[in-house]
Amino acid sequence: MASTLSLEPLRPEDAPAVQRWLHAHLRTHVRAWADVRGLGWTPPEADGHLLATDLVGEHWAALVRASRRRDHLVRVARLEGRPVGLAWAVVRPDDYLKESTGVLNWLFVDPAVRGHGLGRSLVAEAKRWMRSRGARSWVVSVLQGNEVAQAVYAASGARPADLRMMGSLEDDDG
Numbered sequence: 487m488a489s490t491l492s493l494e495p496l497r498p499e500d501a502p503a504v505q506r507w508l509h510a511h512l513r514t515h516v517r518a519w520a521d522v523r524g525l526g527w528t529p530p531e532a533d534g535h536l537l538a539t540d541l542v543g544e545h546w547a548a549l550v551r552a553s554r555r556r557d558h559l560v561r562v563a564r565l566e567g568r569p570v571g572l573a574w575a576v577v578r579p580d581d582y583l584k585e586s587t588g589v590l591n592w593l594f595v596d597p598a599v600r601g602h603g604l605g606r607s608l609v610a611e612a613k614r615w616m617r618s619r620g621a622r623s624w625v626v627s628v629l630q631g632n633e634v635a636q637a638v639y640a641a642s643g644a645r646p647a648d649l650r651m652m653g654s655l656e657d658d659d660g
């Protein structure tokens with residue numbers, strides 16, 4: 487990609503783009519989880535849930551709070567100054583391996599500029615920051631079936647570790 491890429495802190499004027507990405511991200515996840523959970527929501531019902539609970543507003547507020555903390559990294563990828571992607575990471579203790587681990591909380595690249603290495607650059611930046619904060623490993627959760635993200639993480643050196651499962655407690659089938 488010929489344009490100049492920079493990785494910078496979150497700015498208030500990023501709100502429209504980042505909230506649009508949050509909406510897309512949350513819509514995908516709510517639809518997937520509602521489906522596994524057996525709620526039988528139609529796409530408009532899932533969208534209604536997003537709206538009624540202000541999930542986008544909640545996540546945007548959490549992102550803004552995180553961007554002000556030293557133990558979190560919020561990096562916005564910009565092409566010619568325009569926001570095109572974001573990575574959010576945090577470092578925390580791993581209770582089992584007893585070491586500091588980096589958690590990649592969120593990764594998103596604008597659909598218009600996918601497939602040009604921005605996702606990988608954002609992961610590399612997050613990994614550099616995790617290392618600088620003393621982390622010795624990194625983890626990320628990814629939706630079952632999100633093969634593109636899984637390929638990005640694999641290309642960035644991660645391997646599948648576990649699988650979260652979900653079930654309803656409202657039926658009687660054991």
Ligand SMILES: CC(C)(COP(=O)(O)OP(=O)(O)OC[C@H]1O[C@@H](n2cnc3c(N)ncnc32)[C@H](O)[C@@H]1OP(=O)(O)O)[C@@H](O)C(=O)NCCC(=O)NCCS
Binds near residue numbers: 511592603607635637
């Ligand atoms: C996942 C996401 C961040 C990837 O961003 P991207 O900028 O398109 O990714 P990159 O161009 O850096 O790709 C990095 C590697 O991922 C793999 N990859 C990327 N796009 C792919 C595709 N469509 N199919 C298969 N593999 C793909 C390739 O291995 C690629 O490396 P290569 O270019 O050396 O072949 C982007 O698709 C996205 O924002 N998706 C929606 C949100 C999401 O799923 N986030 C992750 C939540 S856990």
